[in-house]
Structures are given as structure tokens and as C-alpha cells.
Amino acid sequence: MLLLQFLFRHILHTRRPTIRRANASNISGSGGTMKSFVSFVATLFAIMLCLLLIGTMINMRLSIIANHDTSWLADLVRVKEQSQTNHYYNSSVTKELPSTSRRLYHAFWCGHNGFADIMAECLFNDAQSIQRFTENHLGNNHSQHDVMVASFEGRCFAHTPRGTNIPTLFQGRVLYVSGEPADNMYPLDVRDHIYSLTHNADDGKRNIRSYFGTMYTSCGLPPATSSSIFSTLTNNNVTLKVQNTGERFLIYTHSRCVPYREEAFASLSQIGRGPAYRGGRCKGSNMSVMVSINKTLTSTTTNNSKILLDEEIRSKTSKGWRQNHLLFNRYRFALVMENTKQDGYITEKIVNAFLAGCVPIYYGSLEIFDIFNPNAFIYYDIEHPQVALERVAYLEKNETAYLDVLRNEPILKNGNQTIRDFFSYSDDLGHGHLKRRIRQMMGML
Numbered sequence: 253m254l255l256l257q258f259l260f261r262h263i264l265h266t267r268r269p270t271i272r273r274a275n276a277s278n279i280s281g282s283g284g285t286m287k288s289f290v291s292f293v294a295t296l297f298a299i300m301l302c303l304l305l306i307g308t309m310i311n312m313r314l315s316i317i318a319n320h321d322t323s324w325l326a327d328l329v330r331v332k333e334q335s336q337t338n339h340y341y342n343s344s345v346t347k348e349l350p351s352t353s354r355r356l357y358h359a360f361w362c363g364h365n366g367f368a369d370i371m372a373e374c375l376f377n378d379a380q381s382i383q384r385f386t387e388n389h390l391g392n393n394h395s396q397h398d399v400m401v402a403s404f405e406g407r408c409f410a411h412t413p414r415g416t417n418i419p420t421l422f423q424g425r426v427l428y429v430s431g432e433p434a435d436n437m438y439p440l441d442v443r444d445h446i447y448s449l450t451h452n453a454d455d456g457k458r459n460i461r462s463y464f465g466t467m468y469t470s471c472g473l474p475p476a477t478s479s480s481i482f483s484t485l486t487n488n489n490v491t492l493k494v495q496n497t498g499e500r501f502l503i504y505t506h507s508r509c510v511p512y513r514e515e516a517f518a519s520l521s522q523i524g525r526g527p528a529y530r531g532g533r534c535k536g537s538n539m540s541v542m543v544s545i546n547k548t549l550t551s552t553t554t555n556n557s558k559i560l561l562d563e564e565i566r567s568k569t570s571k572g573w574r575q576n577h578l579l580f581n582r583y584r585f586a587l588v589m590e591n592t593k594q595d596g597y598i599t600e601k602i603v604n605a606f607l608a609g610c611v612p613i614y615y616g617s618l619e620i621f622d623i624f625n626p627n628a629f630i631y632y633d634i635e636h637p638q639v640a641l642e643r644v645a646y647l648e649k650n651e652t653a654y655l656d657v658l659r660n661e662p663i664l665k666n667g668n669q670t671i672r673d674f675f676s677y678s679d680d681l682g683h684g685h686l687k688r689r690i691r692q693m694m695g696m697l
Contacts, residue, residue, distance in 0.1 A: 358394065360385040360422070363403025364431075367472070371429050371449075372401040374471035374678050375687055390421060396445075398424035399694070404432065404450075425694050431464035433597040447694055451596025460690060463598040463674065466623065470677040472600075473607075493659060494609035496581045501648070503583040503610075505531035512615070512634045513589045517559075519637065520587060520613070523645045527560045531579055535559060580608030584654065585644065589632060590616030602629065606663050611647070611654070613640065621665070623674050628661040 359379035361368040372382050376399055385400055385408055400422050402408070408421075428448040449462035501524030504517045518536035521528035530536070536559055580586045586608065588601035593616050602624065605612035612629040614620060620631070632640040647654040664670040668682070676682030677690075691697050 356380055357397040357399060357424070358383075360389065360394065360398065360400040361402070362400065362408035367431060367468075368401045368403040368429060370472045371427075371467065371677075372399075375401070375427075375690060377679075385422070394423055396423050398422075399696075400424060400426045402426055402428050404428055404430040425696075427690070427694065429462070429467070431468075431599065433592055433594045445694075447690075449690065451594065453596075456689070456693060458693075460686070460693060461596050462686075463596065463619075463623075465598045465600045465603050466674045467677055468600040469603045470675045470681055493663070494607060495658065496583070496609035498582075498584045498610075500529060500583045501526045502528040502585045502587060502613075503531060503580050504528065504534065504536070504587040505579055506534045506589075507532035508591055509534040509537075510589075510591050511537070513587070513591075516589060516613075516615070516632055516634070516637065517587055519641055520585075520644060521559050523641060523648065524585075525648050529560050529583070531561070578608070580605055580610050583608070583610050584648075585613055585630075586610045587613045587632075589614065593617060595619060598623070605629075609658070611657055613644065623665060623670060625662050625665050628657065628663050 357376075357379055359372045359376040359382045361372040361382070362385040369382075369384070372379075376382065379399070385402075425445040425447065428446070428450070430448070430450045433451055446458070448459045449467070450459060451461065451463075452459050454461035502517075502520055504513075506513055514534060514537040517528065517530070517534070521536060528536075586605035588605050590597060590599060590601065595617055596619070597617055598620055599616075602612045602614050602620065605614075606624075606628075613632050614629050615632045615634060630640050630643050647657065672682030672685045674686075676685040677687050678684060679687065688697065
């Protein structure tokens with residue numbers, strides 16, 4: 253623009269004196285006229301040349317932009333076509349894509365079927381595909397942008413011990429998940445892009461403390477069941493709490509016969525208004541010892557030291573472990589004690605009792621009181637069992653008090669805040685708070 257302004261000023265400056273001199277003295281000869289004409293033509297040619305250069309520059313700029321966008325779209329289409337046919341894409345294509353398209357990735361899982369897979373679907377539901385990691389995926393069939401959810405429990409390949417060499421076999425990010433209290437099977441410093449959700453301390457960099465029970469409730473329940481319980485939990489509406497027939501006293505379904513669980517079941521079986529039922533291999537133990545502990549209770553309760561087998565348990569469990577809450581839907585109480593008391597270790601057992609509409613009798617980490625309303629369940633302290641036994645005996649004797657606990661006590665300690673802090677592994681729970689934390693830890697945000 254500055255060049256054009258200069259040229260126009262030059263034309264005016266050249267023409268005006270010539271015209272004035274011609275009109276005033278009329279002595280402009282052919283030489284002067286020719287000189288003015290040459291000057292005018294030269295100026296016009298300069299203007300045309302300038303416009304041509306400007307047009308060429310604009311055209312080159314548009315061409316560069318168009319070629320860049322076309323290349324980007326072509327790469328993107330190529331990635332999508334390859335993922336649709338092979339269910340994975342080559343890392344060399346991904347590296348050529350601009351940063352805005354690197355959100356294209358694939359999710360894999362290996363290990364415990366029914367846990368690793370549901371966590372992959374829950375946390376990485378925007379992946380191009382979610383599939384089990386097998387021998388067929390070794391080599392270049394995955395990229396550094398892909399993710400894997402690997403369970404500490406279970407194996408990736410049938411011929412290798414429980415997830416052996418996953419860090420070296422997989423090029424992308426690995427997220428270990430665990431539902432058991434054992435220490436990490438693999439050190440997290442093996443490689444930069446290995447993370448975990450375990451009972452271990454929350455550092456926000458490599459591990460986020462996660463409870464199996466809350467992960468299971470958020471991601472593992474059937475859709476209809478999940479919708480039902482979270483409409484109850486989120487709204488904190490006690491009128492929506494599940495209620496069952498309550499026709500039987502107590503159910504105990506464990507098959508790992510931990511001594512303190514056996515003793516607790518033996519004691520509880522003597523204080524109900526009917527027999528206690530078992531649904532697993534464990535039957536209760538040390539009855540004579542437990543009778544002496546319960547002497548103070550026999551005067552206020554009907555003593556039925558009966559333990560019966562629930563014959564229907566096998567048919568109900570055939571639907572899969574995620575349907576275990578169906579085992580409790582005829583009982584007033586469910587004995588749901590953890591196999592160990594350890595910080596960070598809370599399983600699905602207490603959730604299943606709430607889902608079935610009975611009052612849980614629980615033992616395990618004291619962190620349970622950060623999640624669930626203490627008045628909605630009974631904590632069975634194995635060091636001081638008398639408190640829990642007396643509470644159960646009182647509720648068995650006073651139906652009104654029992655129904656008040658069952659119907660009027662909220663399940664969660666702090667309603668929506670609890671949902672956000674402990675259950676938000678999916679986008680529709682607590683605005684996906686924990687899901688975002690996990691993905692941020694993994695460098696995916």
C-alpha cells in the first residue's frame with residue numbers, strides 16, 4: 253500500500269506541472285510531450301508490476317494453507333480407514349498428525365475379565381476401539397498414543413504369568429488397576445508411562461488411591477442397576493432406597509473362610525428371629541466359644557443357632573459376579589466383612605448389600621466412614637464385637653427401629669460431594685472428577 257501511494261503521488265506531481273506549463277505558455281514542444289508520455293507509461297508499468305507481485309504472494313499463501321489442510325485431512329482419513337479395517341493404527345502415521353488430532357487412540361485391556369475391561373470402557377470411552385490385548389497386538393500394532401488397562405489379578409496371555417512384561421510389550425501408556433490389597437506386582441518406575449489405581453497412597457503423579465468397591469459401583473454394575481442406585485445416591489432421596497422382602501434374618505456368602513468372619517457368623521446366627529443362611533463354602537466356626545460371648549444377648553432375643561444353606565444361591569450367581577447383589581434380596585442383614593483390614597481396601601461387598609435393600613454388617617478399613625453414612629450400616633469391630641451384636645439384636649427385636657435405618661438413613665455420608673470424591677469414574681457421575689484426574693495424571697488432558 254505504501255508503494256502504491258508513492259506511485260500515485262509521483263504521477264500527480266509529474267502531470268500537474270506539465271499541464272500548467274502547456275496551458276500558460278503553450279510552448280510545450282514535441283520533446284517535452286514525449287518525455288511526459290514516457291514517464292506516464294513507466295509509472296503505469298510499475299503499478300501493474302506491483303499488483304502482479306502482490307497477487308502472486310497472495311496466491312502462494314492461499315496455496316500453502318490449502319495444501320496444509322488437505323494433507324492434515326488426508327492423514328486423518330487414512331488413520332480412520334486403517335483403524336476401521338485393522339482396529340489399530342501405525343505409529344508412523346500418528347506422528348505426522350498435528351497435535352489437535354492426536355486424541356485419536358485405541359484402548360486395550362488385559363488381565364481380569366470383568367474388571368480391566370469395564371475400567372477401560374469407563375475411563376477411555378472416547379477411544380477409537382476398546383479390545384483385549386493379545387499376542388496378535390505385539391509389534392507395531394499399537395502406538396505411543398494408545399492406552400492399556402492391565403489388572404494385577406489375571407493374565408494377559410495364557411502362557412505367561414499374570415501380565416508378564418506388559419511394560420516392555422506395550423508402547424503406549426499402561427494403567428494398572430487392582431481390587432486386592434497386595435502390594436504392587438510391578439514397580440511403577442520401570443518406565444515413565446506406567447500408572448496405577450490401587451489402595452496405595454495417593455500421590456497424583458503415578459498412583460491415585462482407588463477403592464475397588466467404588467470403581468465397581470461406578471463402572472461395573474449393569475446399566476439398569478447402576479442407574480437405579482445412583483438415582484438414589486445422587487439425589488440423596490431415601491424414599492428411593494431399595495427395599496426387599498426381609499423375610500429372612502442374615503446371609504453370609506463367603507467362600508474364603510477367614511477365622512474372624514467365621515466367628516462373627518457363628519455369633520450372629522444365635523441372635524436373629526430365625527436361622528442365618530450361608531451361600532458359600534464357609535459355615536461358621538467355634539460355636540461353643542461364641543455362645544459364651546453371647547450370654548448377655550440370649551435374654552432379649554430368640555436363640556436360633558441354626559445355619560442353613562440357601563439353595564438358590566447357585567442359580568443366582570450363574571448370572572455373573574456383577575449380579576451378586578441378587579443373593580441378598582430376601583434378607584434383613586448381610587454379613588459383608590473384608591478378608592483384611594487395610595487402608596484403601598474397600599470392595600464391592602457393602603455396595604451389594606445396599607443394592608439388595610438390606611442392612612450391611614461390615615468390617616474393614618475405617619475409611620468406610622468417609623464414604624458411607626455410619627448410621628446406614630453396622631460396623632463389626634472384631635476386637636469389640638459386643639457392640640455390633642447388641643445393635644443387631646436390638647434391631648431384630650424392634651422392627652420400627654430397623655425400618656428407620658433401612659428406609660430413612662441416606663446411604664452416602666455427604667451426598668453429591670461423596671459422589672464426586674469417590675464415584676466419579678464416568679462422565680455422568682460427579683462431572684467425571686476422578687476420570688479427569690486419572691487422565692490428567694496420564695498426560696491425556
